[in-house]
Amino acid sequence: MKHIWTIIDKEWAEVFQHKMVLFTLIFIPLFLVALPVLMLFLTGQSMGGEIAGDFSELPPALLSFCAAEMTPGDCMQVYLINMFMLLFMMIPVIIPVTIAAYSVVGEKTTRSLEPLLATPISTFELLAGKSLAAAIPAILAGWISFGLFLIALPLIGVSAPVMRYIISPTWLLAVLVAGPLMAIAAVNFSLFVSSRVNDPRVAEQISVLLIVPVLAALFAQLAGVIVINLLVMFSFIGGLALVDIGLIYLGVSIFQRETILTRWK
Amino acid sequence: MIETENLTKIFKIKKGVDIPAVVDLTLNVQEGEVFGFLGPNGAGKTTTIRMLTSLIAPTTGTARVCGYPLGESDQDIRRNVGILTENPGMYERLSAFKNLTIYAKLYDVEDVEGQVRKYLQMLGLWERRDDPVGSFSKGMRQKLAICRALLHEPRLLFLDEPTSGLDPEAALLVRSFIEELRSQGRTIFMCTHNLNEADRLCDRIGLFRTHLIEVDTSQNLRVKFFGRKIVIHLRTVDPAWLPQLQALPSVQDISQVESKLVITTEDPENLNPQIIRTLVTAGADVQFVGELRHSLEEIYMQTMGENQPEVTEP
Ligand SMILES: Nc1ncnc2c1ncn2[C@@H]1O[C@H](COP(=O)(O)OP(=O)(O)OP(=O)(O)O)[C@@H](O)[C@H]1O
Ligand SMILES: [Mg+2]
Numbered sequence: 001m002k003h004i005w006t007i008i009d010k011e012w013a014e015v016f017q018h019k020m021v022l023f024t025l026i027f028i029p030l031f032l033v034a035l036p037v038l039m040l041f042l043t044g045q046s047m048g049g050e051i052a053g054d055f056s057e058l059p060p061a062l063l064s065f066c067a068a069e070m071t072p073g074d075c076m077q078v079y080l081i082n083m084f085m086l087l088f089m090m091i092p093v094i095i096p097v098t099i100a101a102y103s104v105v106g107e108k109t110t111r112s113l114e115p116l117l118a119t120p121i122s123t124f125e126l127l128a129g130k131s132l133a134a135a136i137p138a139i140l141a142g143w144i145s146f147g148l149f150l151i152a153l154p155l156i157g158v159s160a161p162v163m164r165y166i167i168s169p170t171w172l173l174a175v176l177v178a179g180p181l182m183a184i185a186a187v188n189f190s191l192f193v194s195s196r197v198n199d200p201r202v203a204e205q206i207s208v209l210l211i212v213p214v215l216a217a218l219f220a221q222l223a224g225v226i227v228i229n230l231l232v233m234f235s236f237i238g239g240l241a242l243v244d245i246g247l248i249y250l251g252v253s254i255f256q257r258e259t260i261l262t263r264w265k
Numbered sequence: 266m267i268e269t270e271n272l273t274k275i276f277k278i279k280k281g282v283d284i285p286a287v288v289d290l291t292l293n294v295q296e297g298e299v300f301g302f303l304g305p306n307g308a309g310k311t312t313t314i315r316m317l318t319s320l321i322a323p324t325t326g327t328a329r330v331c332g333y334p335l336g337e338s339d340q341d342i343r344r345n346v347g348i349l350t351e352n353p354g355m356y357e358r359l360s361a362f363k364n365l366t367i368y369a370k371l372y373d374v375e376d377v378e379g380q381v382r383k384y385l386q387m388l389g390l391w392e393r394r395d396d397p398v399g400s401f402s403k404g405m406r407q408k409l410a411i412c413r414a415l416l417h418e419p420r421l422l423f424l425d426e427p428t429s430g431l432d433p434e435a436a437l438l439v440r441s442f443i444e445e446l447r448s449q450g451r452t453i454f455m456c457t458h459n460l461n462e463a464d465r466l467c468d469r470i471g472l473f474r475t476h477l478i479e480v481d482t483s484q485n486l487r488v489k490f491f492g493r494k495i496v497i498h499l500r501t502v503d504p505a506w507l508p509q510l511q512a513l514p515s516v517q518d519i520s521q522v523e524s525k526l527v528i529t530t531e532d533p534e535n536l537n538p539q540i541i542r543t544l545v546t547a548g549a550d551v552q553f554v555g556e557l558r559h560s561l562e563e564i565y566m567q568t569m570g571e572n573q574p575e576v577t578e579p
Binding site: 002003006009010013014017110111112113114115116117118119120121122257258261262 | 315318319320321322340343344346348350351352354355356357358359363367368370371372373410413
């Protein structure tokens with residue numbers, strides 16, 4: 001098992017020297033934190049008192065978010081925050097995709113896979129090492145972003161009921177459970193894609209298609225088709241877990257040493 | 266150390282198109298032997314090494330490597346063999362030291378730092394240990410790859426073209442290093458296109474092109490292909506001497522090249538005195554006598570010329 005750590009160590013030493021990877025790892029989370037904070041700040045300002053006390057102007061879908069102690073302004077912010085939850089969930093998809101794309105395709109271009117596979121490392125250890133090397137930074141980036149978000153909100157004057165809402169089970173599940181599950185799905189998918197293409201940028205572009213379902217959910221929510229509540233979140237997590245198990249099973253059964261050597265080249 | 270029986274690898278590139286890379290290879294390499302595997306480009310040498318290091322599975326046939334059956338104890342095989350791959354395949358962005366450290370750990374080496382230092386020093390790369398491999402010359406990478414193959418002190422080493430792309434001095438260093446490894450009793454299976462190198466380093470030579478064509482020591486291959494020949498340099502040659510020499514027992518063939526006679530025989534040790542006596546009696550001025558050594562290259566050309574690649578269209 002210590003081989004897995006050796007692989008992770010190697011991947012990190014190598015992959016973090018790519019400017020593209022570092023950029024994605026730092027810029028994307030910062031951007032996805034700054035954007036909602038900024039929008040909440042602006043809406044908080046503009047709604048200073050105008051619609052305060054007038055619940056009748058809010059759309060019915062929105063009302064479902066409102067807890068008893070919230071003002072209509074709070075309600076509006078909660079609605080927005082719910083949209084941003086999906087943005088946060090993109091972090092664990094985008095980052096591992098970039099790392100995995102560079103790590104696998106990098107092995108191809110330097111032909112370093114053959115001596116690696118000649119060592120007594122098991123195929124499972126190799127794939128686990130590569131997956132974890134991509135998934136761990138992504139999961140951490142997701143959590144750190146959420147932490148920054150939580151720190152920033154009181155600073156821009158978000159009210160206590162809204163804060164309570166954000167530290168609700170739905171949100172925590174999204175960040176703590178759904179995020180990592182999405183990272184695992186993204187990693188396995190991009191390992192799979194990377195084994196078939198020769199340019200890290202192409203691998204990245206194909207793998208980033210994974211964001212499409214997240215974006216679809218975002219727009220569905222914007223259009224009022226779905227509302228993300230605890231039930232939706234549980235079903236989502238359940239579905240993700242199944243997808244992950246399927247992808248891991250597929251990965252381990254497809255990738256035999258010979259396939260890795262001949263496909264990844 | 267290596268025993269193979271009818272080892273065969275057929276690549277299927279797409280439906281109906283098969284590339285036979287190695288066919289019915291039956292071979293036995295003894296412990297402590299340096300075995301040279303020679304053949305033209307595309308002969309299947311690298312494929313053979315890949316099968317024997319359990320990187321790819323043979324289509325049919327069996328083999329035992331270091332006593333372990335291929336396909337059953339692959340992890341044991343990987344643990345016990347070292348391989349210098351055709352491409353060094355180093356992590357270009359990492360330092361030489363880091364590269365070797367990673368491999369030492371993957372091979373479960375006990376004293377990781379000690380082994381890495383030992384081989385970096387041995388191959389003269391210690392001063393450059395902290396530089397990224399991307400800044401290394403081809404020869405330095407090759408040396409680094411040789412270090413990597415040795416970190417876990419394997420008893421059996423596979424070397425795929427160890428001196429290709431090296432300047433004469435570096436090639437000499439690698440060759441003397443291989444000799445050193447041999448003197449430590451390690452078994453070495455090497456592919457090379459440098460026939461002089463094979464001649465000098467290898468105990469036995471396998472001539473191979475998809476099929477194994479010949480296996481023997483280079484001396485026996487010479488005798489087999491060209492017989493033993495002696496060359497006699499004379500001041501002048503009188504054609505009348507030739508029939509007299511031809512009449513001697515065990516002379517197989519005589520030819521004249523300018524003022525030299527080339528005589529083929531199985532038994533030069535006993536024949537030479539008779540020949541010289543005959544020539545001197547006949548009045549010849551003998552200047553030099555020596556054995557004609559055909560180069561391995563001539564044997565190679567002859568075998569490979571006869572064995573043009575078969576066109577196998579299904
Ligand atoms: N992964 C592969 N897929 C399909 N065909 C392959 C594969 N690897 C090798 N071959 C084919 O097998 C044959 C033998 O190749 P191999 O690399 O073993 O030759 P070689 O003797 O090492 O040649 P060289 O001296 O050029 O290194 C070639 O015809 C090659 O095209
Ligand atoms: Mg080769």
